[in-house]
Amino acid sequence: MLPLTLTLLGFISPPLPVAAQEADKSAAATWAHIELKGSYAEGPQMMGLFGEASESLSEALGRLDKAAKDDGVTGVVLKIDGPQIGRGKLNEFRQAISRVRAKGKKVVAYLDSAAGGDYLVAAGCDEVVMPESGVLMLLGVRSEVSFYKNLFDFLGVKAEMLRVGEYKSAAEPYSRTEMSKEFREELEQVLGDFYDQMVEQVATGRGLTTEKVKAAIDNGPHTANAAKELGLITRVAYEDELTGILKGDKADTTIKLAKRYGKKKIDTDFSGFTGMMKMMEMLMGLEPKARASKNPKIAVIHASGMIMPGASSSDFLGDSTLGSDTLVKAIEKASSDATVKAIVLRVDSPGGSALASDLIWRALEKVEKPIVASMGDVAGSGGYYIAMGADTIFAEPGTITGSIGVVGGKIALDGLYNKIGITTSVVARGKNSGINSTTIGFTDSERAAMTKLLLDIYKQFTEKAAKGRKMEYAKLEKLARGRIYSGATALKLGLIDKIGTLEDAVEHAKQLAKLGPDDKVERLILPKPTSPLESLFGPLNPDEQTRVLADSALFNAINAISPDLADDLRNAWQINRLARESRLMLMPFTIRIR
Template sequence: MNEQFSVRLRKAVHVFCAGHFITLADDLCEPVHGHNWTAGVDVDGPPDAHGMVVDFIRLRDLLSGIVARLDKAAEDSRIKAVLLVIESPGVGRARADDIRAAIGRIRKAGKPVAAHFVGSSPVHYSLAAACDTISMPPAATLELTGVRAEMMFFKSMLDRLGVAAEILQVGEFKGAGEPLTRSSMSPQLRAQYESFVGDLYEQLVEGVAADRSLPLPRVRELVDVGVFTPEAARAANLIDAVGYEDEALTALAARIKAEEPKVARDYAKRKVDDDFSGLGGLVKLVELLSGQRQDAPGGRNRRIAVVHLTGEIREGKSSDDLLGGGAAGAETVIEAIRGAAQDEQVAAIVLRIDSPGGSALASDLIWREAQRTKKPVVASLSDIAASGGYYVAVAADRIVASPGTLTGSIGVVGGKIAVGGALEKVGVHTDVVSKGRNVGWLSMQEPFKDHEREAFLATMKDVYRLFTGKVAEGRKLEAAAVEKLAEGRVFTGRMAKEAGLVDRLGTLDDAIDEARQLAGIATEEEVDRILLPEPRGLFDDLFGDASGGEGRLARLVVG
């Protein structure tokens, strides 16, 4: 589920969506050649939940920072309306919910929000549908095509190559290994896919119906049509107007009765962050490359620490590749949780989890660090928090998920790929000298022997017992009740709430509110939000941790 992306850098750093903030005040921008300055920010891909990769530079332009900018627009008396230009933000359902909530707060403040929607997937349309009005350019396309899950199966190919996939599972529905061991979905895997895909479809239909004031049967008909020209979308009441961005701006200005509106470019974003000119820019560039530029909040306000756990969970340190993917290393995440727990100004911790799982050991170590802290801990589940991601979440005092979060998957899958047959086909022969009955149990040269398979499965069953036990403890459920929810079953956030696996449906801000309440912080008290772990620099990503190589090699040799 990792999304790969690239972002082009022009005059300003690109963010996930553009917002033109219209105001009648004179101090937000200056006229240029007799016209007010207007600007749009092109977007080509998703933001990392913790940062963005822009031309190989790690910048602290955070998703939560975008929400904060929208919230500032809601509170700023100079801002009269907002034009949100949505191009191709690669956000999932949970992150879209964060933005939708921020849009809702602007509208609640009595300020019109118009969306100029270039067109993309149903998730992106949901951002536009949260606004008062939607316009599209004439050549765009609206895709409202439903929900689809695909899985490719490689068993026949592996058989032809002489490769044996030895994948074991604990949990009837824990089918992550099926693409390597089957030619199609098992009935159990298909049943659970139909379950969560069906719920995501219902959420899509219900959301469009509510946002656009359409009957549910009519929305189902429109989803079956799927692809719309702008004129067809307007005729179906999916959008309000067909036109260009400047026309959308003119229409919004007329709505607030502003003949010559001033437009704030990159409202609430510090211009210095986009300026790499001169000696100061060079120093800043070096800081960004090395990961040293933190811009942590100062002052004496109490703090909420938001600890991001993003990507596959593994042992060691976190890593980011140059396309924005990466892994959540237990060492890095534990250090962040421990640092927040020891910081006297931090009143509570929010674990922001966006992970499909990974190493059982790493997940357990992170769980322990979160569970042992004496400060309130709230888990905020993003687009996916399944398997090891949910394992970590049950350490929290409260769990908040988006309705569209994919979570659960309480089960264990593991095994090995035996390539000895493939090597024999190309003339590679292997001789072995060994002592010890099970010393070759993880060898990639041959499949498991029966006693090796039994030993491996026994370790997996023990991990499953730990997993279900921690769910029972954290969620205060009987073991029998957990077993009915386990076996590898995947839930949407909405389904998980009904099953008792999460406490509340909501956004990251809702999770932070929960943390405030648990910490006894009054609603009117101002708090600072700090984001952890600190972002890595380009040098770290390119060359890694020079001190970590020996440890990794040693583990490989011992293993």
């Protein structure tokens, strides 16, 4: 029998030389594969199974930042599949891509086809790849506003709308047949800013002159081959050819694509009693309680959606309302928590109720900690109102903000009722008792009373804005009058302090709180999301559930037939929800980049 030692030696291989080990290691490269699609809502998503299935903006950006810091990742493949994002979120993604590239890692964008927003994200990458059959729809910017006065006249409906500020055009679609001079003026300026930003982003990202970019826009759309000739994309290739592209001149390199890189894994094993309990916990949004940390924190409070009194909620259209009660409680929680050293208010709201906006503003005024506001896609009217008391205001270059003005009014249905045979008898006491009536329009006395009310609210709005911006009232009031601005223009006018992302705002909040680089700073995300059941069905009342589900089915059917009609329905539904409010701080329109 051979000695045991010889047997063992027979299985031991001599170690590879160091150079050979490095060569073997270099023969493999892992690329993070991240897909961008969906709307990327601001703030925490609903808890449980449905929350894990959707992805918030912060989670998507976190995946890119993780790839930037991951030593095991060579680069990022970004598959862009029609994300529904505004100009604020677009800038957040472009800045996250630049952070990956700053670490010396390439970012390769792949698109089957691309519209403006998709391409502007891709333009910030090292390479842009599109298949031969793809089309680049880089066509510039355009706004189409629908007006309903002729329809209302035909139906016998009268829009009784009042406004303070000649640029406060929120009610124009209901009371006019075309844009006013002021409406067109402000829209021209904002779209001009958007166009200039688009040209600059493409020019710097693709290394082209602004003249060439403008010519490419004016001659669009382009096939993939034509886009490559113009320098708008770098390669014409199919998705399955990406591996070869990533190898470059190192043909012997093994490429590993880490699909769904950094994305939460959903445990879908619901078998047995344990699995059933797990599913119930996910549906109810139950999460394991974590031990309270004593580390210093920055509270990031998300203010997203139309501003309304009461609690935050969602509707069958998928839109969320920002309830003043919900946000005030979140502000008070951050204020009373001794570990919270500063607050960042992330605003993505077109405004809404004047009362609810003021209650949120007041809650922030009472906080004795540094407050930094960060504006997302939109922070206009009431959205600007709640941000104006912050110590510092950040905005994205393409944020829509301003709209410092007030609008109010009602829809009078008496003419329609007469056409269909409905008559109304009235018993009243009080000269202005008919202000809230939806049957008839305002009397002279009621109109005068409403106008005085709106003027008082406008003065309150502008005085607080002037104080918050440390600006003379006359100068601020001239900038107000309901006019909207891009973030870039708002900076020049002094309505905001800095251009930057949410991450920039958080870093600034740390400085104001005098937190050093060695401090282990955590983030407290507020307000907490609702449970999946409540988010899906609203009030847990059988009749209400039936109505919500029926409305949802109707909206989905309309959206499938005509997305534009569905957008109009969405806007009308939001106005309907706000009808009970006599005074509104509301953006004049919704801008969607396609």
